[in-house]
Amino acid sequence: MSEKLHKGVATVAQLAAFDTVIDARAPTEFAEDRLPGAISLPVLNDEERARVGTLYKQVSVFEAKKLGAALVSKNIARHIEEHLLDKPKSWRPLVYCWRGGQRSGAFTHILREIGWDAHRIQGGYKSWRHHVIEQLALLPPQVNFRVVTGATGSGKSRLLEALAARGAQVLHLEELAAHKGSVLGNLPGQPQPAQKGFESRLLAELSALDLSLPVFVEAESRKIGRLQLPDALLEAIRGAPGLRIEASLHARVEFLLRDYDYAIADPAWLIERLGHLKGLQSNETLERWRAQIVERNFPALVEELLTLHYDPLYQRSQAFNYDSFDAATRYATDRLDSAALDHLAAEILATSA
Secondary structure (H helix, E strand, C coil), X not given: CCCCCECCEECHHHHHHCCEEEEXXXXXXXXXXXXXXXXXXXXXXXXXHHHHHHHHHHCCHHHHHHHHHHHHHHHHHHHHHHHHCCCCCCCCEEEECCCCCHHHHHHHHHHHHHCCCCEEECCHHHHHHHHHHHHXXXXXXXXXXXXXXXXXXCCHHHHHHHHHHCCCEEECHHHHHCECCCCCCECCCCCCCCHHHHHHHHHHHXXXXXXXXXXXXXXXXXXXXXXXXXXXXXXXXXXXXXXXXXXXXXXXHHHHHHXXXXXXXXXXXXXXXXXXXXXXXXXXXXXXXXXXXXXXXXXXXXXXXXXXXXXXHHHHHHHHXXXXXXXXEXXXXXXCCHXXXXXXXXXXXXXCC
């Protein structure tokens, strides 16, 4: 270990020294973001935290502390009985709360009194958050990115998966963001993470990369759904060398009909989402697209969406934002099925070695 562990206190740089990371915050705080691999053992649930906070503000600090102590003691006892009785004496837990104060301090104290070598994180979750922000500014410029470009429907995300299957390093931003990056990109039954949670996931992926090897990443806008990419990452991607998939219009239409099958299965949702293009497309065009959805003429709809909306938008944004757009190595294809994408991945790895 590069840093010495002080009695009962550790830093975020020492996470690997512990067997279990325990998040003592309330469940809503845990849901928004947490340290990698942390488990939720809240010393106050959301309702209890609100009750204590109300007493603190409206009655007195003393009354709030009395209630808080009773609730915290009860919850820690329950966690020990339900989750920790099987842990050996050699078990080393690391506990954190929001600031590394009373919630994690109480939990850590009891665990240490039992005989476990428990520590709490100095500064709590806030110190982790500072670490994430700092590293997301420092790491991206060190990554040897290769940017996958191509018009909408070129199978860029699926190509990343094919590259990964062949052993290449990839950073799959849309997978991390749980969104396909377009007006139809919301994934059914899969909400996007909170911005802080997305950034923690992103740091975990970046930290695991071998910086001596290339990393394939898709050209993205500043935002993926409602999530924003860190500035340093966006700049690193936009300045990196690229490769361009040049798929035929027919191949792209067929690919999108497969890849967005969930949208086709829900015409009402599809009509609602396309309504967000009002002001970008004429009322006449939007009404024609609505009729095509009702008539289930999806091939015509997808072709028009590409030629009238996505392709012009793509040309403008890529040429303006990506330094490598014109100089990118080009790979032409008339198919975007799994076998074709695997062939493309093999060709790209052979020519970019």
